[in-house]
Amino acid sequence: MSTQSQNEVRRSIAEARTIVVKVGSSSLTSSSGHLDPDRLFGLVSAIAQTVRMDARIVLVSSGAIAAGFGPLGFGSRPTDVATQQAAASVGQGLLMSQYETAFARYGLKVGQILITARDTIQATQYRNVQRTLARLLELGVVPIVNENDALASNEIRFGDNDRLSALVANIVRADALVLLTDVDGLYTAPPKEPGSRQIPYVPNVMDALDNVRIGGTGSNVGTGGMVTKLEAARVAAVSGIPTVLTKAANAGPALMGDRVGTVFAPIKPRGTSRRLWIGFAADPRGTLVADAGAAKAVRGGRASLLSAGVVGVTGDFSAGDPVLIVDEHGNKLAKGLSGFDSEEIPATLGRTSAQLRKLLGAEYAHPLVHRDDLVLL
Numbered sequence: 001m002s003t004q005s006q007n008e009v010r011r012s013i014a015e016a017r018t019i020v021v022k023v024g025s026s027s028l029t030s031s032s033g034h035l036d037p038d039r040l041f042g043l044v045s046a047i048a049q050t051v052r053m054d055a056r057i058v059l060v061s062s063g064a065i066a067a068g069f070g071p072l073g074f075g076s077r078p079t080d081v082a083t084q085q086a087a088a089s090v091g092q093g094l095l096m097s098q099y100e101t102a103f104a105r106y107g108l109k110v111g112q113i114l115i116t117a118r119d120t121i122q123a124t125q126y127r128n129v130q131r132t133l134a135r136l137l138e139l140g141v142v143p144i145v146n147e148n149d150a151l152a153s154n155e156i157r158f159g160d161n162d163r164l165s166a167l168v169a170n171i172v173r174a175d176a177l178v179l180l181t182d183v184d185g186l187y188t189a190p191p192k193e194p195g196s197r198q199i200p201y202v203p204n205v206m207d208a209l210d211n212v213r214i215g216g217t218g219s220n221v222g223t224g225g226m227v228t229k230l231e232a233a234r235v236a237a238v239s240g241i242p243t244v245l246t247k248a249a250n251a252g253p254a255l256m257g258d259r260v261g262t263v264f265a266p267i268k269p270r271g272t273s274r275r276l277w278i279g280f281a282a283d284p285r286g287t288l289v290a291d292a293g294a295a296k297a298v299r300g301g302r303a304s305l306l307s308a309g310v311v312g313v314t315g316d317f318s319a320g321d322p323v324l325i326v327d328e329h330g331n332k333l334a335k336g337l338s339g340f341d342s343e344e345i346p347a348t349l350g351r352t353s354a355q356l357r358k359l360l361g362a363e364y365a366h367p368l369v370h371r372d373d374l375v376l377l
């Protein structure tokens with residue numbers, strides 16, 4: 001795919017029919033841990049105008065924790081997981097209630113989707129999320145997505161909505177991803193540093209980052225910072241989706257394809273892939289070590305990882321969890337979903353399917369990682 005000019009990418013955003021808009025906590029809440037209705041209404045107004053022009057928008061909204069800690073009487077964002085989850089439980093309701101009221105002014109309905117990485121990584125659940133989002137969009141509803149913070153366990157969670165938004169863009173086959181934050185674009189260094197400059201156009205997010213220095217989050221309520229936004233732009237780019245990154249106040253012009261913020265060109269032709277989801281969605285819970293033959297087969301693509309070619313396992317995980325596949329020298333080969341619980345695996349190592357059937361039963365005669373659940377790194 002030849003690199004597009006900035007104008008071409010901006011135009012494709014202006015013409016986008018399905019758009020995922022992600023808004024960060026700092027753009028919706030005050031530092032005291034309460035929602036800021038004016039900013040929320042400003043965002044909703046920009047989205048509603050775009051929907052009126054026949055676009056379909058999925059809103060990935062952060063802010064549950066940041067909107068919940070104030071009403072609970074905390075002076076700052078809690079740091080322990082249980083209190084964060086309690087704050088998210090309170091804040092998510094407040095957030096949805098405000099969105100419902102704001103979108104209703106424009107005659108629009110909203111639907112809440114709370115996602116956990118664990119729910120969506122399995123093939124059946126992935127398709128379920130895909131189907132629900134598609135149906136909501138067909139019905140003219142604005143789906144509002146967040147991570148299910150109140151329940152997500154710490155070991156397997158997105159943790160930031162930037163990556164989640166890129167995966168949602170992939171799942172709904174979006175034509176554009178709009179990341180709204182508290183800075184007006186990507187800078188060559190943290191924006192407060194003297195001399196740092198805004199970058200208007202990134203033709204290839206994979207190699208552009210050599211020239212950029214990234215700092216932490218700019219607010220006391222955001223979590224991901226610029227690192228996860230760039231990762232989101234990368235996931236979108238390899239899904240063939242252009243991204244624009246700008247401040248929330250620029251939502252309207254960004255959705256119109258105006259020259260605001262930083263725009264990232266797509267790298268590949270558009271497509272949707274659950275395997276991409278596996279690659280980016282979740283951190284591996286363990287490692288499988290492939291012998292030389294299996295490593296070669298996995299590297300070649302389209303091969304499942306069979307127990308016969310696995311010589312080691314580390315980690316404590318359940319069947320269906322993401323695992324890393326490495327060769328005997330520790331080189332990373334692929335990520336995939338394990339077909340077995342970690343404690344079942346030692347008894348299967350080095351065994352063929354026929355041996356597994358004979359020794360352990362027919363239910364064990366399947367690949368350790370099926371090729372449909374495997375993505376090369």
Ligand SMILES: Nc1ncnc2c1ncn2[C@@H]1O[C@H](COP(=O)(O)OP(=O)(O)O)[C@@H](O)[C@H]1O
Pocket residue numbers: 023024025026027180181182183185186187188189190191212213214215216217218219221222223224225226
């Ligand atoms: N090179 C950079 N360019 C732009 N922003 C950066 C850079 N490095 C760090 N940042 C910081 O990233 C912050 C945005 O991330 P974050 O606070 O997580 O926002 P959000 O809540 O919208 O997700 C900005 O406020 C900015 O200070």
Ligand SMILES: N[C@@H](CCC(=O)OP(=O)(O)O)C(=O)O
Pocket residue numbers: 023024025026061062063064065066088146147149159160161162221222223224225
């Ligand atoms: N899911 C969390 C937000 C996580 C997150 O990514 O926050 P942010 O960096 O503000 O986009 C919440 O709603 O509080």
